[in-house]
Amino acid sequence: MQIQDLPYSDPGVPDARSGPRFLWWLWRNQLGGQLKALAWGLLHFVGVSALPFCVGLAVQAVIDHSGTRLALTGGLMLVCGTAIAVGDTFLHRSAVTNWITAAARVQQLLARRAALLGSALTRRVAAGEVVAVSTGDVEKIGWFVEAVSRFTAAALTALIVCVALLVYQPALGVVVAVGLPFVALAVLPLLPRATRRADEQRAKAGRATELASDTVAGLRVLRGIGGEELFLDRYRSASQEVRHAAVRSARMWSLISAVQVLLPGLLLIAVVWHGIHLARQGRITVGELVTVYSAVMILNYPLRHFEEIAMAYSFSRPSASRAARVLSLERSTTLRTDKDGHQNSAEAAAEAEMPAGDLYDPVTGLLAPAGRFTAVVCGDPDAAGTLAERLGGHPTEPDRSVLLGGEPLDELPLDTARTAVLVQDKDPVLLSGTLRELLDVPASGAVGAADALAAAQCGDVLDALVQGSLDTADPMDARITERGRSLSGGQRQRLALARSLITDPEVLVLDEPTSAVDSHTEARIADGLRRLRSERTTVAFTSSPLLLDRADRVVLVHEGEIVAVGTHRELVDSEPRYRAVVTRETDEEPAGTREEPAGTGERAAGSDDGVLMELEHMEESA
Template sequence: MQIRDLPYADPGVPDVRSGGRFLLWLGRQQLGGQVKCLLWGLLFQLGIAGLPIGVGLAVQAVVDRDGGRLALGVGLLALLGCAIAAGDTMAHRVAVTNWITAAARVQQLLSRKTAELGSLLTRRVAAGEVVAVSTGDVEKIGWFVEAASRFAAAAVSLVVVCVGLVLYQPDLGVVVALGVPVLALAALPLLPRATRRADVQREKAGRATELASDTVAGLRVLRGIGGEELFLGRYRAASQEVREAAVHSARMWAVIAAVQVLLPGLLMLTVVVYGARLALDGRISVGELVTVYGAVALTHHALRTFEEIAMAYSFSRPSAKRAARVLALSRTTTAPAPARDAEELPAGDLYDPVTGVLAPAGRFTAVVCGDPDLAGRLADRFGGHPPEPGEDHASVLLGGVALDELTLDAARTAVLVQDKDPVLLSGTLRELLDVPSSGAVAARAALEAAQCGDVLDALAQASVDTGGDPMRTRITERGRSLSGGQRQRLALARSLVTDPEVLVLDEPTSAVDSHTESRVADGIKRLRAGRTTVVLASSPLLLDLADRVVLVHEGAAVAVGTHRELLADEPRYRAVVTRETDDERDEPAGHALDGGPRRLGDLDDVLAEKLEEELEGESA
């Protein structure tokens, strides 16, 4: 896999049983790149290890005044220099490719999981943690994947050097062969403590990132209540904890680095002193002493790779653990049934066996929940997402077919759920409305039904096109250049363009005024005629247009009828829709204010009469 070939056609199915297994799976997925890096790394490392042979040969040739052997030594050094240059260049190139491709694979897996879970992802994992995994954690995971092959090359080269020295000069070679493994494993007892400190640092850094991310998302609310200073205080405290943990971790890594410098130095001194005695005794030549000394000196480069792989694993392991936790999330909590073909999309009534809510096919059904959180969970269930832990696992049925039995694409084609807080991606208005659809609903018709006239006028004024075409106007990220009501209506138009078999809308008009809301409700009903539409709302203007209204109380459907029927006959329904107090709920049905009518359309008249009576009393 080359960088130019990214993204992957299929990033694969990861092993997410643990962080270590996930790292191992990543390494196996790009085995070819790992082998290439290993081979080029061996050329580089063995080229460095061979330099002392050429130097020793040249030094001994000078001592013996042998011009031919001197030329041979110089030629060998030149050849090794070319090998080192080629090996270093290509090993670095392949290593960076491994790093980038591993990171790209993880990002693709995270993107696929995000698309699969939708809004359910942030209900199970904090948004800040998702951001941390998709940014800093991805980089650290890629670091370990690419460092693994370089470490393998360094380990093989050390074995070759030790064996070669034993064969070349047994007296000194044995000393080196015994000392190098000690140097390589010297830092091993320190790694558990360093790893724990690194884990603490990563955990605190992750919490700080989550705090910053979640605060940015709610910055407008914080400003509205004067909470900036409270956030700054919390973030300063979290930042200081991260700093202290980082310093604490760096101290341990500094100790490991010192060990990696101190012990090779002691080995080198041992080789020099012992070798000098052997040379004085005539047991080895000066050239052989120089060769062994050079080989020991150059092993320091390979030994540094041992420290790097330890650091890479210590930092990547918690990152891989977090990534595996996110990737392990599933759309279903039970074993999925055999997936049906995308062409065999079910049609019919939408039924939730947990709450008992039934939305007949081809009709406009409104669902009223006194608990907004319950409404959100119900919308997720209608979209085929699994329930929260501890809730009933029964799947929603569409035409008698469980949504869990459908592939993700088929389920999304059959049922589209618009969240309470839909997100607009950056791009032009034409790109925003260019979504998979049946083709039966034109963009203009959807915009008209969603009452986006003022939005189009605003975009036309901001358009850089000479014709003032609002469809070519660029919308900023998350629609920040628009008001809340404008964003909500554009998102509604996008959902209407899709024209799914079943459309589920969670509070689609909560950010618009009552006059606009009435026109939007009428537009939804007109454009969705003959299609199944479910609206979770408590707005009387929407409920009055619904063909069927279902009241959900304490997690179960308790009443079904039209808006006016439930308003007259169901006290619990009135309590939700009219925001009725407990005292008013105890009065006889049909009377709210001094025996006045309970009909919602008459409430304004009743309030006006009461105000007039109070004013007359004050005048008297």
């Protein structure tokens, strides 16, 4: 796999049972690249390690006044230099390729898992952790995967040098062969503590990232309630905890580095001391002493990779565990799989018939008849959000999936289910880019952008985009900032609604689609929804009388059950619990006793007659 071939056509099915298993799976899936890096690494390290032997032969040739051997040694050194240069160049190329391709594979896997889970992802994993996994953790995982081949080449080189020294000069080779394993493995007792400190640092960094993400997402609200300083103090405290944990982790790694410098130095001193005694006794030549000394000194280079692999594993193991935890999440559904075990392939989606018919939730008993506009009133906003997500194919109870046309949504291929049912939650996200790109979504083609924008009452939004753009007069080419932060809450809400209308799904589920707009605009949006979705199934979770009065059918959900069904006006007259939610009327305050708020632009929040009068006024003005 080369970098220019990315992204992978199929990143595979990961082994997400644990962090180490996930790392091993990544390594196996890049076996070709690992073997290339190993081969080039061996060429480079062996070339470096052969230089001491060349130096020893050259010194001995000078002592013996042998020009022929000196010339041959010079040629051998030229070969070693070439091997070092070529090996280092292609080792670096292979290592970087392994790093990038491993990171790209992990990012693709995370993206596919996020697409599979949808909104269920952030309910089961904190948003900050998802951000940390898809950014910093990906790099650390890629670092370990590419470091394995270089470490293997370094370890094999150290073994080759030990064997060569035993053959070349057994008296000194034994000292090196005995001392080298101790030098290489001396840091093992320190690794558990270093790993724990690295885990602690990673956990604190993840919490700080999560806090920062939540703070930025709610910055507008924090400014409104004066809570900026409070959250700033919290983040400052979390940041200091990360700093202290990083310092403690760095201290341990500095100790490991010191051991990696000290012990090879002691081994070198022992070899020199013993070699001098052997040279004095005439048991070895000066050239042999120089060779062994140089070989031991050069071994410091491959031995550094022992420290690197330990550090890479210590940092990547918690990262891999976090990634494996995200990748192991499953939808609580029984999705169809293809013959290779892949979920919801494009072929399966193409072969599956698009379901049509009534939408039915067996948990609450909610029925949304096909082709009609059903409004759902629920006093608990959280319960409404959960029900909306369940209607989108995320069941909260086993074997109680939502039925569309009598067919369980969770047994459909994912692409088919999401094409059939679209859920727009109460806080939709607008990605950065032009308005044209925002509205470029998979759609049936039956609804154009102009019709959707008109139905969602986005005229003032288009004007605002043009006024804020310096390089275009076409609102479709005007840029929207990240998450639409340059727009008001109501403008973002209406653009998101227009995007949903363009999709034109069989079933459209809207959770509080007009909570941030004024009454006049809301009335026009309600009319636009009825017009554009006249032959499609629409479910709107709302407590707005303006939307409820336009619905064909209104359903009251109380404590997880359907307690009343009818039209808005029928339920206002006959159902006290419905009236309490819609008109904000208390049990102690009977209908008709509250004063209607002043101003025709405000929603009526008093008597039933006030609600009906405002509805009639809205109809006339629309």
